[in-house]
Amino acid sequence: MWETIIVTPFTNVLLYIYKLIGGNFGVAIILFTILIRLITHPLMASQIKGSTKMQEMQNSKEWQDIQKKYKDDKEKLAQEQMKYYKEIGYNPMSSCLPSLIQIPLIFGLYQSIMRALAASPGQLLILTRTVYSFFHVGDLVPLNSRFLWMNLGQPERVYMFGYGIPVLAVIVAITTYVQSKVTMPASTNPNDQGAMMGKMMAVYMPLLLGYFALTFASGLSVYFIAGNLIGIAQYALLGKVNWRALLPGQKPVPALATRKK
Amino acid sequence: MNKKYLVLIGLFLPLAVVLSGCAAGLTATAWPAMTADAKTAYLAGGPYVYAVNLQTGAQVWRFPASASSANPFYATPVLSPDGQLIVGGFDKKLYSLNPQTGASNWQFTNAHDRYFGGVLVANNMIYAPNADYNLYALDMKGQLQWTFEADQSIWGAPASDGTNIYFGTLGRKVYAVDAKTGKQVWMQVLDGAVLGSPLFGSANDLFVGTYGGTLYALNTADGKTLWSKPASSWIWAGPVSDGTNLYVGDANGKLIASLASGGSKLWEKNLNGAIVGSPCICGDKLVVGTEAGTVYFIDPSGKVLQTIPLSTTMKLYATPLAAGTLTLVAPSGGASTDPILLALDGAGATKWSFIPPK
Numbered sequence: 240m241w242e243t244i245i246v247t248p249f250t251n252v253l254l255y256i257y258k259l260i261g262g263n264f265g266v267a268i269i270l271f272t273i274l275i276r277l278i279t280h281p282l283m284a285s286q287i288k289g290s291t292k293m294q295e296m297q298n299s300k301e302w303q304d305i306q307k308k309y310k311d312d313k314e315k316l317a318q319e320q321m322k323y324y325k326e327i328g329y330n331p332m333s334s335c336l337p338s339l340i341q342i343p344l345i346f347g348l349y350q351s352i353m354r355a356l357a358a359s360p361g362q363l364l365i366l367t368r369t370v371y372s373f374f375h376v377g378d379l380v381p382l383n384s385r386f387l388w389m390n391l392g393q394p395e396r397v398y399m400f401g402y403g404i405p406v407l408a409v410i411v412a413i414t415t416y417v418q419s420k421v422t423m424p425a426s427t428n429p430n431d432q433g434a435m436m437g438k439m440m441a442v443y444m445p446l447l448l449g450y451f452a453l454t455f456a457s458g459l460s461v462y463f464i465a466g467n468l469i470g471i472a473q474y475a476l477l478g479k480v481n482w483r484a485l486l487p488g489q490k491p492v493p494a495l496a497t498r499k500k
Numbered sequence: 501m502n503k504k505y506l507v508l509i510g511l512f513l514p515l516a517v518v519l520s521g522c523a524a525g526l527t528a529t530a531w532p533a534m535t536a537d538a539k540t541a542y543l544a545g546g547p548y549v550y551a552v553n554l555q556t557g558a559q560v561w562r563f564p565a566s567a568s569s570a571n572p573f574y575a576t577p578v579l580s581p582d583g584q585l586i587v588g589g590f591d592k593k594l595y596s597l598n599p600q601t602g603a604s605n606w607q608f609t610n611a612h613d614r615y616f617g618g619v620l621v622a623n624n625m626i627y628a629p630n631a632d633y634n635l636y637a638l639d640m641k642g643q644l645q646w647t648f649e650a651d652q653s654i655w656g657a658p659a660s661d662g663t664n665i666y667f668g669t670l671g672r673k674v675y676a677v678d679a680k681t682g683k684q685v686w687m688q689v690l691d692g693a694v695l696g697s698p699l700f701g702s703a704n705d706l707f708v709g710t711y712g713g714t715l716y717a718l719n720t721a722d723g724k725t726l727w728s729k730p731a732s733s734w735i736w737a738g739p740v741s742d743g744t745n746l747y748v749g750d751a752n753g754k755l756i757a758s759l760a761s762g763g764s765k766l767w768e769k770n771l772n773g774a775i776v777g778s779p780c781i782c783g784d785k786l787v788v789g790t791e792a793g794t795v796y797f798i799d800p801s802g803k804v805l806q807t808i809p810l811s812t813t814m815k816l817y818a819t820p821l822a823a824g825t826l827t828l829v830a831p832s833g834g835a836s837t838d839p840i841l842l843a844l845d846g847a848g849a850t851k852w853s854f855i856p857p858k
Binding site: 358359360361362363364367376377378380381393 | 529530531574612613614616631652653655670671691692693695710711712713734751776817
């Protein structure tokens with residue numbers, strides 16, 4: 240099911256782009272990442288809108304009064320929160336549902352890149368079964384896995400003075416951190432679990448993706464970097480990038496306060 | 501720790517596990533490969549290289565002492581005339597082992613990628629193909645003599661006529677390099693990736709099957725095409741020859757017999773699944789394994805003598821091997837309780853099966 244609906248079509252589109260642009264797999268990964276992000280852009284815009292609304296709501300005096308008033312009665316607190324959601328026309332699923340829908344697409348993209356690279360006999364045999372019959376698979380293999388200084392089928396290292404430096408893993412970690420920071424909604428509410436989650440993700444995701452970039456084929460790193468930069472660009476187009484968050488010692492500016500000014 | 505932080509860590513960990521799971525699923529794979537001497541079969545079968553007693557099917561030894569599933573062995577082990585068992589691993593290392601004990605004699609660690617193909621031992625030298633695009637030539641003590649850099653990964657074992665070394669690459673090329681110096685003699689471009697080994701024929705010709713679905717005969721003097729014949733789909737492993745005829749299988753399950761001289765087709769047989777490994781000329785019959793997990797015994801005229809289905813979950817990608825009166829087949833893709841090596845007698849009955857001990 241997952242194979243038929245996601246991985247197989249994704250792999251074939253990726254290979255089609257690769258063939259169309261004359262056989263550069265690095266560029267094909269970047270173009271395919273852009274294509275997927277464009278298709279899912281309405282979901283992302285909806286998520287950003289939902290997150291902003293949630294931030295505004297959590298920073299509002301009414302919301303904080305409800306939190307204080309019913310802090311010892313969880314049931315009543317939940318009822319009042321739902322009532323407040325209805326009053327202001329906020330759907331609590333609007334900020335997380337688009338993200339949930341995007342997750343399988345991201346995993347599918349991730350798997351299709353690795354599938355297309357086919358860096359071992361077993362993987363090539365699987366790729367052979369994945370490619371649609373109108374592609375002549377013998378014409379596609381081997382993919383040109385060289386991109387800039389990298390072999391996209393291998394973990395990347397730049398060798399200097401006998402040491403292999405994982406340049407791409409560092410770039411992946413930095414761009415992931417920057418994306419997390421500049422796209423994180425500001426919150427002044429110390430009990431805002433979403434903001435706490437965001438802070439944790441800003442620390443752990445760069446480490447996790449950096450580790451993947453260090454360990455796995457560099458084609459994956461190209462996807463991570465392209466995805467991070469496109470993600471920042473999408474937020475910037477919607478006017479939601481907070482570059483000041485990158486500066487040390489910056490206090491968050493609450494969304495509602497900004498609006499009131 | 502603050503309870504809320506614990507909750508957030510609890511949310512984060514499943515995400516990390518899911519991402520790690522996806523990444524783990526990308527671990528490169530291949531299938532077993534084997535060789536044998538008079539008493540023992542040697543199988544590169546995943547995390548270990550196994551030595552298995554040919555009489556009983558019992559494990560004699562396994563290497564290494566502690567295995568890593570991330571660094572399996574799938575390249576064909578090769579016995580050298582001076583008593584070494586040479587095998588490359590996914591850990592980018594080429595090992596020389598003592599065939600009696602499994603103890604390591606030496607390791608060659610210069611390669612940058614995995615070993616998928618077996619080595620060639622000829623001229624008192626070891627020629628080791630690697631996925632890092634290089635063919636490494638070592639002396640019998642594992643000391644590097646020369647390196648030849650090809651255009652793409654080398655997955656199949658090289659062949660030799662004593663003067664030159666011949667091998668194909670994923671880049672659709674076949675190379676001839678001087679066995680002593682490693683200098684290129686010629687290079688020929690074919691219609692598809694060369695995944696298996698070339699076969700050196702008796703009339704100074706070189707037979708190569710391609711992923712483009714063509715069987716070529718090349719002139720070993722200059723690499724020029726003597727003849728080429730299309731198969732019905734891709735050819736993975738190289739052809740085999742009994743001196744007069746060539747036998748090769750393709751992805752559509754067609755086993756094709758042709759004359760080595762001129763390439764005229766003698767017969768073809770439709771089997772029940774893709775043929776990935778080479779056929780084996782085992783005594784007076786051909787033995788072929790299919791992706792559907794069936795072993796075929798076929799006589800040289802194309803008559804199917806016996807059809808032996810192993811199981812619906814097992815696939816036969818490895819080239820079968822003749823070991824005395826036995827035929828060895830190495831299935832893959834089965835459960836952990838399924839055998840990874842079976843010995844069939846002349847009638848096709850299973851004499852023993854080898855299930856790796858935990």
